[in-house]
Amino acid sequence: GQNIDQPTEMTATEGAIVQINCTYQTSGFNGLFWYQQHAGEAPTFLSYNVLDGLEEKGRFSSFLSRSKGYSYLLLKELQMKDSASYLCAVPLDSNYQLIWGAGTKLIIKP
Amino acid sequence: ETGVTQTPRHLVMGMTNKKSLKCEQHLGHNAMYWYKQSAKKPLELMFVYSLEERVENNSVPSRFSPECPNSSHLFLHLHTLQPEDSALYLCASSQDRDRTYEQYFGPGTRLTVT
16 A cells, blocks of 8 residues: 655754654655645645755755655754644655645744 | 635535635646645545646545636535535645646635534
């Protein structure tokens, strides 16, 4: 089957670093997306990885290991506004869909 | 208006009502999507339209009826809904229907069925 797993909730401190993991099982691989969703708002695109390795984009970085079926989102210098849910999604091999994780709710404490 | 807009933002309806959700994208995209988001569950894809043609219908009950009159507008017509249909309904668009394109989401309609 095809499945995505990510932790339900994480807590971190303002100014610190946090790593949000995502593991996936799919029949093929066409990249992996990370989206951010603040409470009551629309998901917004953060990153798309299709090759192994780390891609850095300011305070946010995303890592992919295709052989391990594993990705993580790394958030540095955490700010209170980073409190949100982070969604991992993988395109299905056979059609136009993405399969989505349930999201990781990140709580930032002062 | 920019991006993807949805109206209404909040909707409360009885099980015998008929209502419609509207989505409009101002990005010149060719593909549009309806998703259902329930608390602590993954986004569920309901429908995909590409150039006004429905290309995916994920076994959605017939009480949900989509309509795409042109590539900028998408509707979701609702009738005789059930309380378990209460959720956030999100519209999204992407440049093309290829699944590797980034999707742009609207703010959603929070639907409550009483």
